Amino acid sequence: MKEYQDILDRAFEAMENAYAPYSNYHVGACVLTKDNKYFMGANIENASYGLTNCAERNAIFQAYSNGYRKKDIEAIAIVSEGKTLATPCGACRQVLVELLEKHTPIVLSNHKIEKVTNIQDLLPMSFTEEDLK
Secondary structure: OHHHHHHHHHHHHHHOOOEOOOOOOOEEEEEEEOOOOEEEEEOEOOOOHHHOEOHHHHHHHHHHHOOOOHHHEEEEEEEEOOOOOOOOOHHHHHHHHHHOOOOOOEEEEOOOOEEEEOHHHHOOOOOOHHHHO
C-alpha cells in the first residue's frame, strides 16, 4: 500500500503515545488533509472506561479543532498491533459518519494485514444530520 505509506507510518508513530494501562491495546490514527497536514491521535484510556477516547476520534477532533472540515480530509489511517485489524468502534463510526465524506479512504493496518475501506461500508444505513431534518 505504497499510496498510503506515509499516513500509515505516522499512525504507527502516534500509536507509541497510546495510554492503555487497562487493555494494553494500543491504537494510533492519522488524518491527512488535502493540503498535506497531518493530525495524529492515540487511544487514551481511563479507569472509568466510558471516558476513554479512541485514537481516530482524537485525530479527527484535532483536525476539526484546527479548522478543517470533511471536505478538507484526504484520508484517515487507523492502526494497531493486534492479531486482527483495528476497525472503529460503534461510537467512532458514528463520529466518522458525520465528520468524513462517505467515500473518504479509511486505511486500516496491523503490519500484517492492510485494508482500505470507507465509512459508508463500515456503517451502512447510518443515522446522520439528514435524519434530523
